[in-house]
Amino acid sequence: xxxxxxxxxxxxxxxxxxxxxxxxxxxxxxxxxxxxxxxxxxxxxxxxxxxxxxxxxxxxxxxxxxxxxxxxxxxxxxxxxxxxxxxxxxxxxxxxxxxxxxxxxxxxxxxx
Amino acid sequence: xxxxxxxxxxxxxxxxxxxxxxxxxxxxxxxxxxxxxxxxxxxxxxxxxxxxxxxxxxxxxxxxxxxxxxxxxxxxxxxxxxxxxxxxxxxxxxxxxxxxxxxxxxxx
Numbered sequence: 001x002x003x004x005x006x007x008x009x010x011x012x013x014x015x016x017x018x019x020x021x022x023x024x025x026x027x028x029x030x031x032x033x034x035x036x037x038x039x040x041x042x043x044x045x046x047x048x049x050x051x052x053x054x055x056x057x058x059x060x061x062x063x064x065x066x067x068x069x070x071x072x073x074x075x076x077x078x079x080x081x082x083x084x085x086x087x088x089x090x091x092x093x094x095x096x097x098x099x100x101x102x103x104x105x106x107x108x109x110x111x112x
Numbered sequence: 113x114x115x116x117x118x119x120x121x122x123x124x125x126x127x128x129x130x131x132x133x134x135x136x137x138x139x140x141x142x143x144x145x146x147x148x149x150x151x152x153x154x155x156x157x158x159x160x161x162x163x164x165x166x167x168x169x170x171x172x173x174x175x176x177x178x179x180x181x182x183x184x185x186x187x188x189x190x191x192x193x194x195x196x197x198x199x200x201x202x203x204x205x206x207x208x209x210x211x212x213x214x215x216x217x218x219x220x
Contacts, residue, residue: 031206040212041212042116042198042200042209042210042211042212042213043198043200043208043210044210045207045208048206048207050206056206058207088153090155092155096206098142098143098160098202098204099160100145100157100160101145101157101208102157103147103154103155103156103157105153105154106153106154106155
């Protein structure tokens with residue numbers, strides 16, 4: 001267990017409100033990832049980080065932004081939540097995708 | 113375009129049966145991962161392999177690079193093996209591409 005926590009674990013919000021999800025790791029892993037998981041789809045990459053202040057987009061980045069001001073924290077922000085962003089969000093960490101990734105417990109987000 | 117295909121989508125078996133889950137892909141990869149997602153939602157990595165075979169307890173993962181195919185086998189299956197098994201591919205960059213998973217149910 002790589003010591004990855006996510007907060008909050010559950011959130012209900014209204015369309016148009018900003019939402020920030022936090023991922024915290026204690027393993028000093030270089031890479032951190034944000035995924036969303038929806039029925040009928042595999043896990044899809046939203047954004048990832050390869051170091052402090054170094055981030056890049058994934059395949060479903062529209063409507064999301066991220067920040068990584070220190071190694072242990074990776075924040076995912078929905079600037080103005082939409083119902084299509086209702087999903088389960090997973091954070092993962094690792095030393096590179098050619099290496100094992102360690103997943104957080106997930107955050108279940110409902111946008112009404 | 114699905115770069116990774118898993119089969120079957122759903123599998124129900126009796127306790128003790130030998131289980132095989134398949135993953136096929138269409139382009140060259142540098143590594144393939146097998147993950148397990150528990151009914152409660154948690155995801156754990158089982159194997160990462162780029163060639164040959166790996167074994168951990170009752171789980172065996174194989175990959176055939178030429179045929180672009182990997183299998184995950186479970187021997188002497190148990191109800192606690194019930195989970196979604198996910199195949200993920202690395203194409204030589206920092207990202208993984210995930211399959212949609214195989215839902216396995218083991219009946220006592």
